[in-house]
Every structure is written in structure tokens, then in C-alpha cells.
Amino acid sequence: MTEPLTRLLHRVGEDLDAPPPPATAVLERGRGLRRRRTAVLSAGVSVAVVAVLTGAMLLPGGDTDRAVDPVAPSGPTLDGVTFAVGNQVYLDGGEKVVEIDDRAVKSLYYSSAGVLVRHGNNTASDGGGPQRFTLIRPDGTLSPVSVETEENAHGVDPDQPYLAWTEVVESGVEVVVHDVDTDTEVARLPVQGRFTWSPPPVALDGDTVYVGGRPGNDPALLAVDWRTGEVAESDRTAYFPEPRKERTIEYDGRPAVVDLASGEVLHTASSRDSFLTLSPDGRLVAESGFDERAFEDLDATVVDLDSGAEFGMPGSQVGWSTSGQPFVVGADEVTVCDGTSGDCLTEELDLGRGQPQVQLGGRTYES
Amino acid sequence: MARPPSDEDFADLVHAAWPSLYRTAYLLLGDAAEAEDLTQTALAKTYASWGRVREPAAARGYARTVLVNTATSWFRRRSWHNELPTETLPERPAPEVGNDDRPVLLAALARLAPRQRAVVVLRFYDDLSVAETARALGITEGTVKSQTSVALDRLRAVLGDSFLQPSDQGASHD
Numbered sequence: 342m343t344e345p346l347t348r349l350l351h352r353v354g355e356d357l358d359a360p361p362p363p364a365t366a367v368l369e370r371g372r373g374l375r376r377r378r379t380a381v382l383s384a385g386v387s388v389a390v391v392a393v394l395t396g397a398m399l400l401p402g403g404d405t406d407r408a409v410d411p412v413a414p415s416g417p418t419l420d421g422v423t424f425a426v427g428n429q430v431y432l433d434g435g436e437k438v439v440e441i442d443d444r445a446v447k448s449l450y451y452s453s454a455g456v457l458v459r460h461g462n463n464t465a466s467d468g469g470g471p472q473r474f475t476l477i478r479p480d481g482t483l484s485p486v487s488v489e490t491e492e493n494a495h496g497v498d499p500d501q502p503y504l505a506w507t508e509v510v511e512s513g514v515e516v517v518v519h520d521v522d523t524d525t526e527v528a529r530l531p532v533q534g535r536f537t538w539s540p541p542p543v544a545l546d547g548d549t550v551y552v553g554g555r556p557g558n559d560p561a562l563l564a565v566d567w568r569t570g571e572v573a574e575s576d577r578t579a580y581f582p583e584p585r586k587e588r589t590i591e592y593d594g595r596p597a598v599v600d601l602a603s604g605e606v607l608h609t610a611s612s613r614d615s616f617l618t619l620s621p622d623g624r625l626v627a628e629s630g631f632d633e634r635a636f637e638d639l640d641a642t643v644v645d646l647d648s649g650a651e652f653g654m655p656g657s658q659v660g661w662s663t664s665g666q667p668f669v670v671g672a673d674e675v676t677v678c679d680g681t682s683g684d685c686l687t688e689e690l691d692l693g694r695g696q697p698q699v700q701l702g703g704r705t706y707e708s
Numbered sequence: 709m710a711r712p713p714s715d716e717d718f719a720d721l722v723h724a725a726w727p728s729l730y731r732t733a734y735l736l737l738g739d740a741a742e743a744e745d746l747t748q749t750a751l752a753k754t755y756a757s758w759g760r761v762r763e764p765a766a767a768r769g770y771a772r773t774v775l776v777n778t779a780t781s782w783f784r785r786r787s788w789h790n791e792l793p794t795e796t797l798p799e800r801p802a803p804e805v806g807n808d809d810r811p812v813l814l815a816a817l818a819r820l821a822p823r824q825r826a827v828v829v830l831r832f833y834d835d836l837s838v839a840e841t842a843r844a845l846g847i848t849e850g851t852v853k854s855q856t857s858v859a860l861d862r863l864r865a866v867l868g869d870s871f872l873q874p875s876d877q878g879a880s881h882d
Contacts, residue, residue, distance in 0.1 A: 346863070350833040353810050354731040360744055362726035364719045367748050371718075371755025673848050687777060 417679045417686035421663030423449050423456055423702030424670050426692055430458060430477060434668075434675050435690055439483065441475055449702040450497035450504075451621055451663050454522035455479050456702065457486070457497055457504060464698060466494070466706055474504065476521050486521050494542030494705070496550060496582075499621040499663070503527070505550045505567070507540040514541060516550050518567045528567040544582040544589075546601075551575065551582035577601055586623030588646065598626050598646060607646045620665045621703050625680045627659035627667055643667045645680060652683030660701025670699045713767075718758055722751055725768045728834075729775055735829045736779045738814040750775035772834070773844045776826050816866040824859035827852055 419434030425446035430439045443460040447469060450457040456477040462470045472493065474486035488504065496505040502522035508515050514536065518528035537554050544551045552563040562575040562582050577599065583590045587601045596617045598608040610617055610628055618627045626646060630639040638657035645651070655676050656669030668677035672692060678685040692699070700706060729750065733743035754771040817825050830841045831852075838856075842849045 346828075346860075347832045347835075349809055349813060350735065350829070353813050354735060354833055356810065357731050357734055359727040359730040360740075362722050363748065364722040367722050367751045368715065368718065368755065370748060370752035371758070673851075684778070 417666065417677045417684050419662075419675070419677055419686065419688060421666070422660075422668050422675060422677050423451075423663065424660055424668075424675075425449060425458070425700040426698070428460065430456070432456070432477070432481070434677065434688055437481060439477055439481060441483075443473060443475075446700050447472060448700055448704065448706040450495070450705070451499040451661075451703060452476075452497050452502050452504075452521060453500055454502040456663075457521055459495065464700060464706075467492070474521065484521075484524070486519070487524055488519055488521075493540055494538075496543040496545030498545045498547065501545070501547075503545060505543050505545040507532070507543055507552060509540045514552070516543065516552065516565050516567060518545075518550065530565060530567060530570050532563060532565060532572060534563070542582060544584050546584045546586065549584075551584050553582040575601070577604070583619065585619045585621060588619060588623040590617050590619060590626075608644055618659055618661075618704060620661045620667070620680070622665040624665055625661075625667060627654065629657045629659070641667075641669075643678065643680065643683075650681075650683070652678065654678060655685070655687075658699075658701060661703030663702070665703075668701070670701065713758060718755055721754075721767050721771070725751070725771055729771060732772065732829060732834060733775060733779065735814075735817065735833055736776070736825060738818055746775060746779055749778055753778065769844070776830065776844055779822070779826065812867070816863050819866055820859050820862055824855050824862070827855045828859045828863070831856060 419436065422431075422434040424431050425441075427445055428441045428443055430441060430446060430449065431437075432439060441458055441460050444462050445460060445464045447459040447461055447464055447466060450459065454476055458475045458477060459472055460475065461472050466472075470491065472490045472495075474488050476484040476486055478484060486504070490506055490508075493506045493508075497503070502520050504519045504521050506517055508517055510531075512531060513534070514532045516528070516530045516532055517526065519525070520527050532552060536552070541552050541554070543553075548566050548568045550565045550567050552565060554562060562577055562584075564573045564575045565571075577584075577589055577591065584601055588598055588607065589601055591597055591599050595613050596610040596615055597606050598617060598619065599606055608617075608626055608628075612630055614631050616629045618629075620626070624646060625643055627641045627643050629641040641654045641657050641659045642651050643654055643659065654667060654669050656671060659667045659669055662668055662677060666677050666680055668675060670690070670692075673690055674687050675690045676685050676687040726747065730743055730747045733746040733750075734740065737743050737746060750771050753774045754767060758767075817828065820828065827841060830836045830844055831838070836844060838849050838852050842852045
């Protein structure tokens with residue numbers, strides 16, 4: 342049946358004149374890639390040490406180009422790609438799997454102390470019962486966190502070891518900040534006022550806990566400095582606070598990414614029905630749409646908010662790696678893309694039969 | 709192999725693998741400059757992992773996998789200039805494939821979705837089995853089979869039924 346196609350492809354292929362193999366150019370590009378990979382892998386080491394190590398590696402090859410660009414894009418990598426199925430947490434795209442001592446993972450937050458796992462009796466946030474927490478440290482060890490909440494939407498800043506949430510008390514609402522590295526409460530601050538939800542949801546960005554949203558036509562966010570106790574009403578509006586590194590999402594008509602300080606609109610969704618997700622570092626946004634005629638999710642588009650460059654993802658639900666790279670998980674593969682170049686890497690994955698429910702890292706799954 | 713492969717081993721790989729990788733790249737992309745860039749990129753990425761190679765003979769397959777994965781990444785970029793709407797098929801088949809096969813075949817391949825195109829090239833040009841194609845693309849064998857079926861349907865719609873008929877069965881065979 343396909344014999345003519347095979348013959349035709351071979352005939353066309355054999356007629357092609359391949360240019361001479363540029364072995365030297367390939368070797369140079371390969372060495373460049375290896376240098377960048379070395380620089381990225383050594384990110385925790387001082388620049389001086391990286392330079393020494395890299396130089397030593399290159400000596401046998403006789404390469405005289407010792408320049409190391411520590412900020413050069415490294416290309417897509419599964420490092421830091423984190424997701425969960427049931428109570429199993431897949432680290433580095435599944436290279437390591439950690440089991441949480443609970444029934445199901447609800448969400449995976451990134452913190453400076455490691456991956457903070459919110460878990461409980463099921464994957465649900467609304468009406469999902471008690472919410473418990475475990476810290477997966479960078480070396481893979483587990484540290485239980487002595488926090489249990491219910492019906493709370495929490496905030497975690499990836500550059501800090503803190504978990505923030507609110508509690509309803511007789512006098513009103515309190516903002517709580519807990520150090521998950523040392524498992525100690527570091528702040529508890531009263532906040533006055535009425536809120537749409539009880540307890541009100543929060544987001545953590547630097548020293549600021551954003552509490553939302555105060556009722557009204559323009560539901561306001563409160564900006565609480567948890568170190569000084571200063572409370573201010575933010576100019577931004579939202580029922581649900583989503584600030585990430587000075588950027589947030591607002592839903593006035595079509596969803597849009599807005600600069601927290603200036604109010605500048607950085608990206609507007611293509612449709613009122615689109616769903617936006619900011620990367621933990623606020624650099625990228627993933628936009629997912631829905632085809633009402635086909636009644637199915639559309640593959641997401643990732644936009645670099647600084648350059649405006651965009652590329653497509655092979656799936657609608659986008660998670661973020663610890664380094665802020667977008668990824669999607671299918672039934673039998675995981676794809677991570679470089680947020681700068683749009684290059685993607687797909688690896689085979691065996692998550693069992695069918696399409697399991699996957700909780701993607703870097704998303705809050707709060708509602 | 710007792711020692712890690714050397715740069716000389718890698719240069720040998722480049723010389724041996726370059727022509728076939730380039731031709732695969734050309735059939736995937738349909739452009740000589742893009743094909744050369746893709747082949748260079750794939751081999752450079754292979755070199756970046758060269759220290760972990762234990763069996764240089766297997767590196768050729770690894771390079772081909774990298775090449776296909778890289779091509780798929782390029783296809784995903786919205787700016788990819790060869791992207792064509794796969795739904796827009798001509799109502800009538802294109803002219804019969806004749807002596808100048810290349811443009812007709814490349815135009816037909818360009819109408820396939822990237823993974824379908826990769827499946828066709830790997831299976832019918834590189835002569836990989838279903839299992840080998842699945843491993844190269846990181847997908848299941850079932851997906852390879854279904855993508856092959858869809859791709860052949862599309863090619864048949866573009867090139868005509870006779871194009872996919874075995875030579876010993878005649879054009880009238882279904």
C-alpha cells in the first residue's frame with residue numbers, strides 16, 4: 342500500500358545533494374552548548390569557580406575560546422519540571438518520584454526552601470477538606486510543615502521560604518506568614534474590613550501580602566507589608582489576588598496582564614473566555630482558549646511579556662518549572678519549552694492508563 | 709567501551725551521519741538552508757551530551773532523535789513559515805507525480821501536521837519500524853499508527869489515489 346510512497350521518498354532523498362559535513366562548525370556549536378550547560382548546572386557556585394571548572398574541561402580539546410556566558414539561554418531542560426499524580430510528586434520531569442504521605446496533592450508551590458506541597462484527602466481546593474503541607478527540600482528529603490488550613494487560598498513567593506494565608510478571628514481577619522524552612526510562624530497581623538470571601542484569598546510577593554477582594558463594583562486588593570504591618574489599598578482590582586513579581590491579572594472584559602505599580606497593560610487575552618496563567622517569575626504568561634464549537638480546550642500560547650515573542654505549546658494546561666519554563670504533561674509524554682527561544686523538549690512518560698489528573702507545578706489551583 | 713568517546717570519534721560520526729541526517733531534515737523542512745541548520749543543531753546537541761555516550765554506534769540514532777525533536781520544536785513556533793492549514797486541501801488532486809517529484813512531494817508533506825510529517829519521513833524514508841519510530845518521537849506505537857493513517861489519508865487527498873497504489877496492483881485497485 343505504501344510501497345510507492347517509500348520509493349518516491351527514497352528517489353527524492355537520493356537526488357538531494359547534501360552539502361559537505363561542516364565538522365568544525367558543528368564541534369564549535371557543540372562546545373558552546375556544553376559550556377552553557379555547564380554554566381547553568383553550576384548556577385549555585387561562584388562565577389570564579391565556574392570559570393575555572395569550564396576552563397579545565399576545555400583544555401583537552403585545545404579550545405582557546407574560554408568565554409563563558411552565564412546568562413545565555415540553556416535550552417529546554419526537564420530540570421525543575423514538577424507535577425503530581427495522586428500522591429506522587431514527579432521531580433525533574435519524572436527523573437525522581439516522591440510519595441507524599443496523604444491521599445492526594447492539591448498544588449505544588451515553589452519556594453526558596455524547596456517545593457511546598459499542599460495536600461489532603463483529594464485534589465480539590467473548594468470544599469476539599471483539610472489542607473496539609475509538606476516541604477520537598479532540594480536534596481529530595483521531606484519535611485512536614487505544621488500548618489493545616491481549610492477553605493484557604495494561600496500565597497508563596499518562589500524567592501522566599503514563606504507561606505501566607507488568612508484566618509478569620511472574632512475581631513476580623515488575620516494575615517499569617519509561616520516560614521516553611523524552619524517550620525515557625527513569623528508574622529500574624531490583623532486586617533480590618535469586609536471581604537468577598539471568608540477567609541479572603543492572598544498572594545505573596547516580596548514583603549507584601551495581597552489580600553482580596555474587598556466587596557464593591559471594583560473589588561479592591563489590600564497590600565499588607567507583613568514585616569512592618571503597614572496596610573494600603575492597592576490601585577489594582579481583583580476578586581482574587583494573583584500578583585507575581587510586580588505583575589497581576591485583571592478581568593475587566595478580556596483578561597489582561599497588568600503592571601502592579603503603573604497599571605500598564607502588558608498583554609490582553611485574545612478572547613473574553615481565555616484563561617491566563619503567569620509564570621512564577623512574572624516573565625511569561627500562558628493563554629489558554631476554548632473552542633465552543635468543538636467543545637474542547639485549545640492549545641496554549643506562551644507570551645514573553647518583555648519582548649512580546651510568543652510560541653505555541655502542545656497542550657492547554659501549562660505548568661511552570663522552578664526556573665520559570667512552561668511545560669505540559671500528556672498521557673505519555675512531558676514537553677518543556679525554553680521561554681526565550683521557544684525550543685521544546687519532549688520526553689516519554691508512563692503515568693499509567695488513560696489520562697490521569699495531573700497537578701502542575703507553579704500553578705495555585707486555588708478557586 | 710572503556711574510554712569515553714573522543715572529539716575524533718565525534719568527527720567520525722559527523723562525517724558518517726551528515727548526509728542521511730541532512731536528507732531527513734530536508735524532507736521534514738523542505739528548505740536546504742533550514743535543513744543544514746537543523747542538522748548542525750542536532751549534531752551540536754549530540755556533542756553537548758557526548759561525554760555520556762558509551763557506545764558511539766548508537767549515537768547516530770540519538771542524533772536522529774534529537775533532529776526530529778528539534779524540528780518538532782521549530783514547527784511549534786508560530787512564526788514557522790512553512791506552517792500551512794492542514795484543513796485546506798485542494799478539491800482536486802494535484803498533478804500526477806512525474807519526473808520532477810521533489811516540489812510535488814514537498815508540497816504534499818508541507819500540508820501534514822508536524823508529527824504526521826515526522827512519522828511519514830521516519831517510517832517511509834528512514835525505514836524505521838513502528839516501534840523504532842515511536843521511540844524516536846517519544847510517542848506510543850498506537851500514536852504512530854494513527855498518525856500514519858491520518859497522514860496517508862491526507863497525502864492521498866493531495867496526490868491522488870494512484871500515488872499510493874502498489875506498482876504491481878494497478879491504479880484501479882482500491
